[in-house]
Amino acid sequence: xxxxxxxxxxxxxxxxxxxxxxxxxxxxxxxxxxxxxxxxxxxxxxxxxxxxxxxxxxxxxxxxxxxxxxxxxxxxxxxxxxxxxxxxxxxxxxxxxxxxxxxxxxxxxxxxxxxxxxxxxxxxxxxxxxxxxxxxxxxxxxxxxxxxxxxxxxxxxxxxxxxxxxxxxxxxxxxxxxxxxxxxxxxxxxxxxxxxxxxxxxxxxxxxxxxxxxxxxxxxxxxxxxxxxxxxxxxxxxxxxxxxxxxxxxxxxxxxxxxxxxxxxxxxxxxxxxxxxxxxxxxxxxxxxxxxx
Numbered sequence: 252x253x254x255x256x257x258x259x260x261x262x263x264x265x266x267x268x269x270x271x272x273x274x275x276x277x278x279x280x281x282x283x284x285x286x287x288x289x290x291x292x293x294x295x296x297x298x299x300x301x302x303x304x305x306x307x308x309x310x311x312x313x314x315x316x317x318x319x320x321x322x323x324x325x326x327x328x329x330x331x332x333x334x335x336x337x338x339x340x341x342x343x344x345x346x347x348x349x350x351x352x353x354x355x356x357x358x359x360x361x362x363x364x365x366x367x368x369x370x371x372x373x374x375x376x377x378x379x380x381x382x383x384x385x386x387x388x389x390x391x392x393x394x395x396x397x398x399x400x401x402x403x404x405x406x407x408x409x410x411x412x413x414x415x416x417x418x419x420x421x422x423x424x425x426x427x428x429x430x431x432x433x434x435x436x437x438x439x440x441x442x443x444x445x446x447x448x449x450x451x452x453x454x455x456x457x458x459x460x461x462x463x464x465x466x467x468x469x470x471x472x473x474x475x476x477x478x479x480x481x482x483x484x485x486x487x488x489x490x491x492x493x494x495x496x497x498x499x500x501x502x503x504x505x506x507x508x509x510x511x512x513x514x515x516x517x518x519x520x521x522x523x524x525x526x527x528x529x530x531x532x533x534x535x536x537x538x539x540x541x542x543x544x
Contacts, residue, residue: 254494258503261487264480265504269336271477281337283456283463285330289448290467291478292485296445299486300438310435318427318440325420326444330452332413339406382537385529418488418497425493433493441489445482 268288304310421444425436456464467474491500 252495254491254500255503257487257491257494258500261484261491262504264484264487268477268480268484271473271480280460280463280466281334282452282460283467284337285333286449286452286456286464286467287470287474287477288333288481289330289445289452291471291474292482293442293445293449293478295479295482296438296442296486299482300442303435303438307432307435310429310432312429312436312439313427315427318424321420321424321427322440322443323447325417325424325440326447326451328413328420329417329444330448332410332417335406335410335413339410378537380537382534385533385537415497415501418492418501421489422492422497425489434490437489437493438486441482441485445485 421437421440424440424444425433428436428439430436453464456467488500488504
């Protein structure tokens with residue numbers, strides 16, 4: 252199925268973007284690094300959307316308040332999710348924070364059921380429960396660092412919850428614009444969301460933290476890489492969400508977990524503990540059950 256291929260492609264692209272963003276946190280701060288993802292990704296998204304427009308001459312988009320509201324909600328919660336993820340990486344490490352972000356799987360599935368009426372099979376819900384248990388094992392802090400570990404876990408869970416809302420909002424936006432042309436709708440929603448996010452975050456940083464904004468401008472060369480990978484990952488996520496519910500999409504996306512573990516070990520010299528490996532394995536099993544269910 253196309254949505255599985257799109258999600259599988261999005262995962263390594265997202266890990267690459269997260270790694271590049273993490274390197275920018277020190278100078279620009281978490282919210283400056285969050286702006287990088289959207290501001291420097293927007294030109295790439297516009298180019299991709301232009302290509303899709305040419306390839307989809309029969310598209311008939313229906314702009315509506317439902318589309319605009321879904322894009323705005325998704326954009327704002329994605330900003331929050333990205334900032335919280337970067338803070339969690341600083342607190343708990345790159346790999347652990349990435350796995351904690353997978354809490355968007357159970358949360359996204361529940362939100363899809365309640366808000367959009369997305370239905371999952373019994374096996375898929377069992378997978379969601381197993382994955383959630385794995386996240387609990389993974390995130391439970393060591394006794395000697397309970398306070399700091401719990402802070403990192405809560406930041407990761409907050410990121411996952413915000414991503415869950417964003418995923419369902421973007422799915423709703425794609426369905427509202429043109430359900431007959433999901434790729435066109437996904438790319439249109441992506442461009443609108445990134446434009447809104449870039450303007451909003453730039454205005455906030457200009458008013459509250461001009462130094463972070465200056466740091467973003469000064470780091471434009473590495474930021475282009477983060478922007479490209481972020482735009483490519485988002486394009487795949489948006490397209491997959493226009494074709495399938497958020498729960499299964501996020502489930503397949505957990506393949507980023509072993510990639511993140513390898514990147515964290517290679518680039519940031521992070522070594523997961525045995526308990527973290529067990530928690531990650533449980534989460535992986537739950538995700539596979541969700542995807543196959």
